[in-house]
Amino acid sequence: MVATSAAPRAADQVFRVTRLKLCGEFIHLFYEFLIRRRHDEILHQNRTDALLDRGYSRQYHSPSRFGAPDRQMAKRNVANGETNGDTTADLLRDSDENDRFFMGFALNEAQLARDAGEVPIGAVIVIDNQIAGSGRNHPIGSNDPTAHAEIIALRETARRRGNYRLTEATLYVTIEPCAMCAGAIVNARIKRLVYGAADLRAGGVDTVFQICTNSSLNHRVEVTSGVLAEEGRQLMQAFFKQRRKTKSAENGDDGVDGDQPGITSEE
Numbered sequence: 001m002v003a004t005s006a007a008p009r010a011a012d013q014v015f016r017v018t019r020l021k022l023c024g025e026f027i028h029l030f031y032e033f034l035i036r037r038r039h040d041e042i043l044h045q046n047r048t049d050a051l052l053d054r055g056y057s058r059q060y061h062s063p064s065r066f067g068a069p070d071r072q073m074a075k076r077n078v079a080n081g082e083t084n085g086d087t088t089a090d091l092l093r094d095s096d097e098n099d100r101f102f103m104g105f106a107l108n109e110a111q112l113a114r115d116a117g118e119v120p121i122g123a124v125i126v127i128d129n130q131i132a133g134s135g136r137n138h139p140i141g142s143n144d145p146t147a148h149a150e151i152i153a154l155r156e157t158a159r160r161r162g163n164y165r166l167t168e169a170t171l172y173v174t175i176e177p178c179a180m181c182a183g184a185i186v187n188a189r190i191k192r193l194v195y196g197a198a199d200l201r202a203g204g205v206d207t208v209f210q211i212c213t214n215s216s217l218n219h220r221v222e223v224t225s226g227v228l229a230e231e232g233r234q235l236m237q238a239f240f241k242q243r244r245k246t247k248s249a250e251n252g253d254d255g256v257d258g259d260q261p262g263i264t265s266e267e
């Protein structure tokens, strides 16, 4: 008697637990979707604002997922004679301006890292003038010493493209990559690296080690440095200044200087 009623009760219990789990999973996915959408909105808004500050016209920027320039729209505008000065078409033609444009996205990632209490470094990977992946520093949050912005961006891009070699890609990062990231950039066969401020203490590309251009390795990366360096450096300096202030307010002892890359005002 007891055994016969216990079985349906157990089945009922399993059903309830499964239902609760599915419910939880759905809420989690929905929450992630909302966060991702907000992230994209902020990213696009920040880029648009930054471009408007620099005199770009809003009508030439398509509200695509990452707010990246719409080449077709720009071409159309040129064909219609609608360009007279600062437009996306001009931006795509001018490679320096193009680099600054994409570095702006990396700076946004760096700001998001800072907001999460991580050292503010951000990266994006661009293929055919489209952002193929992005990453921001978060070793503290993920308890992962390899969770640097570049590594996260490389992993995301390689996974999305189903290929661990990114031979057509340009990686933008706000601060000179460390030795680990420079090694990963070489392993991914990245075509071109664009970084902002030099890291005088641990730079793995130009300053301390020259990993990306080392003739002993079977792949060399084209390197451009100093792009929006001041913006990237200021984010770092403000972050460490704030952290020292918080630490000294807590216990009169900072003990965080060792974490700070050697970001200085010199290039």
Ligand SMILES: [Zn+2]
Pocket (backbone or CB within 6 Å): 148, 149, 150, 177, 178, 179, 180, 181, 182
């Ligand atoms: Zn690194």
